Every structure is written in C-alpha cells, then in structure tokens.
Amino acid sequence: MFTVTITRADFLQDRQGRTFSDVVNDPDLPFDLVLEFFNEEARQRRMEESETHHDRPPLAGVVRELEAQPAIDAFLASKHPRRTKRLRQAVGVLVRMIMEGRGWRKTGKKGSLGVRAKVAGPTSRAGVYHNTGGLAFWFLRAERYERPDGVSYPSVKDRAKRHNASRRRSSTA
Secondary structure (H helix, E strand, O other), rough: OOOOOHHHHHHHHHOOHHHHHHHHOOOOOOHHHHHHHHOOOHOOOOOOHHHHHHHOOHHHHHHHHHHOOOHHEEEEEEOHHHHHHHHHHHHHHHHHHHHHOOOOOOEEEEEEEEEEEEOOOOOOOOOOOOOEEEEOOOOEEEEEEEEEOOOOOHHHHHHHHHHHHHHHHHHHH
C-alpha cells in the first residue's frame, strides 16, 4: 500500500484545512507532531482496517496511540476545552485528507469514540471535558468512511436479516 503524506502547506491548501490556520501556526500547539503521527503508513493502514474490519471510524484505529503521545496528551489535558477543540477538529480534517487520498469518501455519519463526562453546568471545572468510557479519552466522535466502489463487508445486522430471510424461505419450501 502507499502512504499519503500531508504537509503543513497541503493542510493549509485544503478547503477545510485553511480554516485551521490558527492551529497550524500556533507554536504552542503540537500540530507538527500530529502531522508526523498521521504520516506513517502503518497508522494509515490501521485507520483503513478500523473501518473495514472493525466497523469503526478510522480514527478509532489509532486514537489511543495518538492520545498517548506525551506532548499531545499534555496539550489536551492542560488547555481550555475550547482551545483543544480546535486541535481535535484539525485532526478530523487531517484524517479526512488521508482517507480521501487513500481512495475513501465520507459517509456523512459519525461513529462514537467515547462517553463524555457529565458536566454539572457553569459551576463545574472548565477542564472536565474528557471521556469517562469508551475507546478514547479526549475524542468523542469521528467521521465514518466508505469505499467509492462499495466493496465492504456487510454489517452483522444486514447479515442476520439475510440469514433469517433465507431460513424462512427454505422452511416454507
């Protein structure tokens, strides 16, 4: 397989990426580390496998490893949630660019990555924006993708419908 390599310039030329110039150009944000992380072929392959074999968003295939990067985790843990949201959104754009570069397209659906902590309102701590369950600690949802050629494995739900329908037909024949 091939690796899709995204540079800062590529990101800023993208229609959505350009709206995150604040993230790309902020020296306090670990954006270069995010680029380096996602520009590895093995991680891109795991992103595809997450969608193909595990029926989960591509980010699910690498999110734990991403969140385990010390500089990225430190940034997400120490900054105001509104500021970290921009980085998390930029990660979503980067994932889209990679998946589209590898021949996939967005489905328009989101898949779950975590269960958000309950925030008790305006008196709660501003930093309580991590998850309390699920796969990811900082990321809540991620875009789902499909192959343009439509080749994929059917869901268990679809397989069960077909299986049950064929059993009913064979028992009445």
